[in-house]
Amino acid sequence: MQKILDLPTPCLVLDLDRFESNLNKMTSWVRDCGLGLRPHAKTHKCVEIARRQLQKGALGICVATVAEAEVMARAGIRGLLITGEMVGEPKISRLIRIVLQAPDTMVVVDNEANVQDLQRAAESASVEISLLIDLDIGQNRTGVQPGEPALRLAERIARCKNLELKGLCAYAGHVAHVTGFQARRESSREALAKAVATRDLLSKNGHRMEILSAASTGTYNIDPNIAGITELQAGSYVFMDVEYRGIGGQSGAVYDDFAPALCVLGTVVHRSGGKAIVDAGLKAFSTDRAFGPELLDITGIKYEFAGDEHGRLVLQHPSREILLGDKLRFIIPHCDPTVNLYDRIHCVREELVEDVWSIMERASGSSYF
8 A cells, every 4th residue: 555655745635534433423413313414525526425425324415516416426326416506508408417317316496487497408308307495594695585485486396397396405604604603503593494484384385395405514513403404415524624623613612523534735845944835835725715724733833825836834833843855734724625626535544545536527618517
């Protein structure tokens, strides 16, 4: 087996012991709550991880784009929920091909024009498409407004013979990173109350409400206590990142319910005075957050971006000596977009590379989306 010290840097490394612990903890928690788990693959974009999530008992996999759905469907992954609206003929045509391959695939909708387009395409292909109504419960992104607007959309779907309404999707992304457990719990309860009330309204009017899909890694231990939620679509728990660790847990200032399993491995390429330079810079990490990466298991060092290919380590009070040539692991600032920068994940156990998993191809052009 290859040693982690022999890996070319920068690269993604996944600690399998931590990863498997995260899988087991989330799966056990959701099962004990009597709910389903449909984890979001936008985090990892990796068929091997999706397979392991299903093997642990997940009832399906969420994906964000039609491209992710295509890759997962070709690999035999079933129970797919596409959480982004499929608008326009090119995406709808690709959706139809996915449904022909994986008939239990579901997709979200939030407007009547899209419903009409989906019905027309489904009827032409002689297929049935399963739908969840996408609710805007405060994120101010996609989604129909809760209550009567959602009911009107459900009534429009009911008139379409090739579309079947299965329930609601109520992802509260604006709540996931609220700092402080109590504040996060209050925010999530307030947001999801709108979804539960909408589910009750639609059910009362004769619409099938089999599914109410919600929750995130930040609210996995909050939302199961809200009556009406049927499944969780958490994603980041498999990897974790700096952002999630900073939101605070139920018992402390650090959210450590799940271990930081995914890191970027970098090499110290320069050492002088109170600084060190590593070969992991702007191109190695997502930069959509105001903060940068943090060293794993080493304290007293601050990371600063120092260009495309370089990062600067300010050695304030390092807990161990940093030497030229050292291979260092960095907890990534935001896991989803960082993973999107790489083609593979090196899976390590006890400093040995046990496997290499592919991240779905980052093709150019519309095929990526």
